[in-house]
Amino acid sequence: MSDSQDILVPDIGDFDSVDVIEVLVSPGDTVDVESPLITLESDKATMDVPSPVAGTVTEVRIAVGDQVSQGSLVAVVTAAESTLEDAPATAATPQAQAEDGDNSKENEGESQGGDKKEPDRATETPAKIDTQLPSDPDSPAPKAEHPTPPLAPRPPPSLPPGSESDSGPLPHASPAIRRFARELGADLAKISGSGSHGRILKEDVTQFIKAALSQGVRDGQDGSGLPTIPEVDFSKWGPVATEPLSRIKRISGRHLQRAWLNVPHVTHHDEADITELEAFRKTLQSDRASEGIRITLLGFVIKVLASAMKAFPSLNASLTPDGEHLVLKQYFHVGVAVDTENGLVVPVLRDVDRKGILELATELSALSARAREGKLKPDEMQGGCISISSLGGIGGIGFTPIVNAPEVAILGVSRAQTKPRWDGAAFAPRLMLPLDLSYDHRVIDGAEAARISAFIAAALEDPRRLLL
Numbered sequence: 001m002s003d004s005q006d007i008l009v010p011d012i013g014d015f016d017s018v019d020v021i022e023v024l025v026s027p028g029d030t031v032d033v034e035s036p037l038i039t040l041e042s043d044k045a046t047m048d049v050p051s052p053v054a055g056t057v058t059e060v061r062i063a064v065g066d067q068v069s070q071g072s073l074v075a076v077v078t079a080a081e082s083t084l085e086d087a088p089a090t091a092a093t094p095q096a097q098a099e100d101g102d103n104s105k106e107n108e109g110e111s112q113g114g115d116k117k118e119p120d121r122a123t124e125t126p127a128k129i130d131t132q133l134p135s136d137p138d139s140p141a142p143k144a145e146h147p148t149p150p151l152a153p154r155p156p157p158s159l160p161p162g163s164e165s166d167s168g169p170l171p172h173a174s175p176a177i178r179r180f181a182r183e184l185g186a187d188l189a190k191i192s193g194s195g196s197h198g199r200i201l202k203e204d205v206t207q208f209i210k211a212a213l214s215q216g217v218r219d220g221q222d223g224s225g226l227p228t229i230p231e232v233d234f235s236k237w238g239p240v241a242t243e244p245l246s247r248i249k250r251i252s253g254r255h256l257q258r259a260w261l262n263v264p265h266v267t268h269h270d271e272a273d274i275t276e277l278e279a280f281r282k283t284l285q286s287d288r289a290s291e292g293i294r295i296t297l298l299g300f301v302i303k304v305l306a307s308a309m310k311a312f313p314s315l316n317a318s319l320t321p322d323g324e325h326l327v328l329k330q331y332f333h334v335g336v337a338v339d340t341e342n343g344l345v346v347p348v349l350r351d352v353d354r355k356g357i358l359e360l361a362t363e364l365s366a367l368s369a370r371a372r373e374g375k376l377k378p379d380e381m382q383g384g385c386i387s388i389s390s391l392g393g394i395g396g397i398g399f400t401p402i403v404n405a406p407e408v409a410i411l412g413v414s415r416a417q418t419k420p421r422w423d424g425a426a427f428a429p430r431l432m433l434p435l436d437l438s439y440d441h442r443v444i445d446g447a448e449a450a451r452i453s454a455f456i457a458a459a460l461e462d463p464r465r466l467l468l
């Protein structure tokens with residue numbers, strides 16, 4: 001024979017109108033004595049309300065977000081007759097607490113209900129209160145009367161994810177253990193409990209974390225979760241020398257790796273016919289030869305880029321750290337990558353939209369000279385809105401520059417080459433400049449990048465467009 005029992009919220013001390021944060025059972029579930037039914041959370045403590053009887057849940061009368069007090073109806077459980085007599089004693093025995101691996105603080109609430117007489121139909125079992133939140137599980141657990149059974153073999157765990165799995169039956173664990181697991185990022189659904197009725201104990205969680213960490217090391221992962229490059233003894237195959245990286249390389253290396261890993265990069269390749277521009281540059285250069293100004297193509301590229309930033313505001317933007325907003329800059333500062341003996345530095349030319357080609361050429365020469373002498377001040381390398389990396393003086397037909405985050409784009413320039421170009425009637429020799437625009441795809445779409453690139457190429461082909 002079986003009997004339906006109303007399960008009420010027991011005496012929960014001074015707490016009143018406490019939030020229900022978890023409902024751990026559904027109608028049809030089978031519960032054991034001590035199985036947690038719901039979890040309550042006040043501003044001072046969390047507590048499980050366990051079932052005082054074993055049986056089948058026929059009704060759940062509470063939902064997450066409800067507020068309850070002593071005597072509120074939690075659920076109706078149809079109890080097997082054999083469990084009825086045992087129920088109150090089992091629920092409150094100290095041995096049951098010890099087996100659960102819970103510490104004494106967590107079970108403070110139990111003493112209040114141990115002697116409680118079981119009501120006729122409404123059954124109360126003391127709530128399991130967790131007042132010492134995260135640190136509780138670190139306290140030594142009372143010794144269990146029976147030795148803890150060995151952990152069941154379990155599949156090798158992956159690195160612990162940040163939260164518990166959303167699906168599947170809820171794991172059997174006390175509030176303190178849930179909290180402990182949550183803090184360590186351990187998914188309780190992946191942990192086998194070695195306590196009574198499969199309850200997850202603190203040791204189970206620590207074992208899981210240890211196994212996950214050692215598995216990670218075996219798989220060659222570091223703290224970032226990325227596979228590491230295995231260490232190799234190169235001297236096995238011939239003589240080697242090891243020397244430290246320059247300070248600049250160490251700093252820029254970290255920055256580049258961070259940008260490479262964080263920014264979804266795409267590089268758009270294009271080329272600009274700079275035949276006319278180059279003729280103009282040469283004229284300008286010979287006109288100004290006596291002044292000692294060195295006018296290279298880069299001054300024009302900077303100027304064109306400023307126009308592109310005005311025409312396409314997303315090019316002159318940065319994402320907020322939460323990735324939810326764009327910061328649109330109203331100023332136009334351009335960083336230029338300079339190759340130095342010690343590594344890459346990126347001085348910034350400010351307000352390039354307001355400067356002419358000659359002024360930009362003069363400033364660029366001065367900045368790159370100071371960069372190579374190691375004389376740049378930190379603030380001369382800050383505040384850039386976009387960067388240019390020009391390898392044109394060295395060579396190459398194209399490359400994929402890394403966006404200098406939090407900027408959202410970088411323009412790569414390779415060596416101009418004379419190529420045959422179809423003019424509609426015949427092939428004509430034209431000086432073609434390769435352009436590589438790498439961009440943050442979270443901010444700039446591919447179509448927009450193609451338009452930006454076409455804008456830059458068109459402006460370089462016909463410098464009169466700069467006047468528009």
Ligand code: CAO
Nearest residue numbers: 296297298337338339344368389390391392393414415416
């Ligand atoms: N195509 C053909 N010729 C080019 C050119 C191009 N795209 N760009 C420059 N040149 C020519 C210049 O006109 C100059 O010719 P002359 O010697 O006849 O005057 C010559 O190549 C050398 O130019 P430059 O490199 O000294 O000057 P610049 O203004 O073009 O560039 C600077 C200045 C500082 C950007 C450059 O010297 C530099 O350091 N580039 C390296 C950038 C870099 O390392 N990028 C990689 C970053 S990621 O690791």
